[in-house]
Amino acid sequence: MEQFQGRDSTPRAGSIDKSRVLEIKPLRCLVPIFPSQPNFTSFNTPQGAAPFVCSSPSGPFPPGATSFFPFFGAPGSQGTSGHNPQTTPGQTPPFPFNTPVSDAVPITSFRASSPPRAGATSYHHSRAANGDTTSSGRVTRRSAKSQLQDGVAGEAGNGNAEGERTRFRKKGSMDPEVDDILTSFNIIEFNSARQNDGDKDSVEYVLLIFDLLRRKIAQIEDSKVSSPGVIKRPDLRAGTFLMTKNIRTNATKRMGSVPGVEVGDIFFFRFELCLVGLHSPSMAGIDYLRVNLQEEPVAVSVVSSGGYEDDVEDGNVLIYSGQGGNLNIDQKLERGNLALKNGLDRGNEVRVIRGVKDLASLGKVYVYDGLYKVEESWVEKGRSGCNVFKFKLIRLRGQPEAFTTWKLIQQWKDGISSRIGVILPDLTSGAESLPVSLVNEVDNEKGPEYFTYFSTIKYSKEANSADSSSGCACAGGCLPGNLNCYCIQKNGGYLPYVANGVVANAGQLIYECGPSCLCPPNCKNRVSQGGLKVRFEVFKTKDKGWGLRSWDPIRGGAYICEYAGEAIDNSKVEALHSDMDDYLFDATRSCPPILPSDSNEAPKLPFPLAISAKNIGNVARFMNHSCSPNVIWQPVLRTNNRESDLHVAFHAVRHIPPMTELTYDYGMVPPEEMGRQKKLCLCGSSKCRGFFH
DNA sequence: TTCCTTCAGAGGTAT
DNA sequence: ACCTCTGAAGGAAGC
Numbered sequence: 001m002e003q004f005q006g007r008d009s010t011p012r013a014g015s016i017d018k019s020r021v022l023e024i025k026p027l028r029c030l031v032p033i034f035p036s037q038p039n040f041t042s043f044n045t046p047q048g049a050a051p052f053v054c055s056s057p058s059g060p061f062p063p064g065a066t067s068f069f070p071f072f073g074a075p076g077s078q079g080t081s082g083h084n085p086q087t088t089p090g091q092t093p094p095f096p097f098n099t100p101v102s103d104a105v106p107i108t109s110f111r112a113s114s115p116p117r118a119g120a121t122s123y124h125h126s127r128a129a130n131g132d133t134t135s136s137g138r139v140t141r142r143s144a145k146s147q148l149q150d151g152v153a154g155e156a157g158n159g160n161a162e163g164e165r166t167r168f169r170k171k172g173s174m175d176p177e178v179d180d181i182l183t184s185f186n187i188i189e190f191n192s193a194r195q196n197d198g199d200k201d202s203v204e205y206v207l208l209i210f211d212l213l214r215r216k217i218a219q220i221e222d223s224k225v226s227s228p229g230v231i232k233r234p235d236l237r238a239g240t241f242l243m244t245k246n247i248r249t250n251a252t253k254r255m256g257s258v259p260g261v262e263v264g265d266i267f268f269f270r271f272e273l274c275l276v277g278l279h280s281p282s283m284a285g286i287d288y289l290r291v292n293l294q295e296e297p298v299a300v301s302v303v304s305s306g307g308y309e310d311d312v313e314d315g316n317v318l319i320y321s322g323q324g325g326n327l328n329i330d331q332k333l334e335r336g337n338l339a340l341k342n343g344l345d346r347g348n349e350v351r352v353i354r355g356v357k358d359l360a361s362l363g364k365v366y367v368y369d370g371l372y373k374v375e376e377s378w379v380e381k382g383r384s385g386c387n388v389f390k391f392k393l394i395r396l397r398g399q400p401e402a403f404t405t406w407k408l409i410q411q412w413k414d415g416i417s418s419r420i421g422v423i424l425p426d427l428t429s430g431a432e433s434l435p436v437s438l439v440n441e442v443d444n445e446k447g448p449e450y451f452t453y454f455s456t457i458k459y460s461k462e463a464n465s466a467d468s469s470s471g472c473a474c475a476g477g478c479l480p481g482n483l484n485c486y487c488i489q490k491n492g493g494y495l496p497y498v499a500n501g502v503v504a505n506a507g508q509l510i511y512e513c514g515p516s517c518l519c520p521p522n523c524k525n526r527v528s529q530g531g532l533k534v535r536f537e538v539f540k541t542k543d544k545g546w547g548l549r550s551w552d553p554i555r556g557g558a559y560i561c562e563y564a565g566e567a568i569d570n571s572k573v574e575a576l577h578s579d580m581d582d583y584l585f586d587a588t589r590s591c592p593p594i595l596p597s598d599s600n601e602a603p604k605l606p607f608p609l610a611i612s613a614k615n616i617g618n619v620a621r622f623m624n625h626s627c628s629p630n631v632i633w634q635p636v637l638r639t640n641n642r643e644s645d646l647h648v649a650f651h652a653v654r655h656i657p658p659m660t661e662l663t664y665d666y667g668m669v670p671p672e673e674m675g676r677q678k679k680l681c682l683c684g685s686s687k688c689r690g691f692f693h
Numbered sequence: 694t695t696c697c698t699t700c701a702g703a704g705g706t707a708t
Numbered sequence: 709a710c711c712t713c714t715g716a717a718g719g720a721a722g723c
Contacts, residue, residue, distance in 0.1 A: 233701085236715060271701095282699080284700075364701085
């Protein structure tokens, strides 16, 4: 068997499969480009090597919206009878009268026999129910008082405004600036086959484009003067745009698993679930399918997100509350509730997406927890005394762990249970604000070679004293839209980050505030200076030596860490390559674009920086190579124009679930080095280049 | 075609 | 943490 040669393993002599290497096709080579348009700024490297050139953007787009490394290459109704065909002797009957709920009632007695639209009519008086259909079982998000106000005055008061909005609001209409951004994305059109049935590539592409758009729009919106009451929803803007362009996949509703979506995948917006075909309603919690008009609807997926009083204590069981109803109205056996009931009768698989609080952002993470089956259903009285449907879903066996892993990690954090295989609880010895565990669950190796933990890059030359003339003067922190801020100017008029330390533009040089700026350490433009944000562990992989992963979920674009180590003179880089320094970071190596490209190759313009983490380094030295990485690096210059303020920051390419190994592309080997010894790469990706240095 | 529903998400305010 | 506000897809009803 071939072995994957990772950073922590040495290549075996003769281990390279020559036939495989020979078959490698020429690769498109897109490299970091720092826009060389008007408004140049440049500086020379200390070694006098080719300068890298940066520019403020010109034209209508902020930097990064145009072709850019590494993302933009170019730019039968049996369900209601009560008979359960799945039931065999000894199994739980479909309508459990022995449910522990004291006032349980057979669910079929609530079958809606009302004429068409009866349900709608009954809801109608509370159109105010937007987000506040406070069902008897649902956790209220709005008070009963405000509901009452809505009921009395809301309709009349809003009637006019509602009409105006409907009349003048064009779907998908946006301001010109955002329109320009959207059209500047050179998006690959999806044919109808790809729209209807997806695969891994399609799913990844859709999610990537969604998030890039969303971040871009957020950056622009953030920079505008905020008018009170105006709510910015970059997620909806990006999502509707993709919907209208048909950049979506698995649009054909289906039962069971969804091609290209794996159990454990995470999402940060409901729209993402919709775009990849996992759960199509933009807000509702139950999705269902009607094979034809004669058929009853059957549930295909549910989102358990905290809106109702679900019971989520057991990782393999979900007690899900039905939809509809409110403080004064019973839930009805229609729509989603009926669909779940039919799912029970038929024994259908139901996808379950669990919403989990994201402590990093106070938002929500959606975890795809795989397939469940509805095992029981009943009706109980909610707090207000109205009927609420309950559905007991049981997770199918044999699926990868997902939500249970989240629960386990929480237990590790809370100290309720301890992580197995821990060698060192904190290999940084307190150098970082969060501990980094060293874990081996694979073999007996006691740890990587000795090194000194150091949290940032170390230059051999002493830094010059801070030059206050080149910093910003934002005493309260840099605010988006403040065009007087020196650092925002350097970034083309925008703050390079949006919420949660997420970069707006992937693969672009970032100007952060530096030592000479007057803004405080918690300035939003100092993301890479705030230390580690997620709980890492260094772990022994099966075949790649040591690797790095996180206990926390990581958003696409979020800052992960920098590459710490000793900055290497250009003149010595070659020697280190020859020495096969496993911990050499070489920014002159280009990486292929993350998105497929049909553009001409861009000229190579390397970033003049190399770092060795052989002797000193941080968690980044443990990240292994992959040709389909989930992490990319981008250069960060802490405003001062001194070479000692150059850093390399790693950001997530896409959302990364907990306990997923973090990998980045070590870069492509220049043609003149093709003959040199390489490490065989078996990252398993369809895009695998076969080897790396 | 229009109406209606719906386990969002942001942002402000009070604590 | 609570409250308020605008939202968009798609089902269901209406024409």
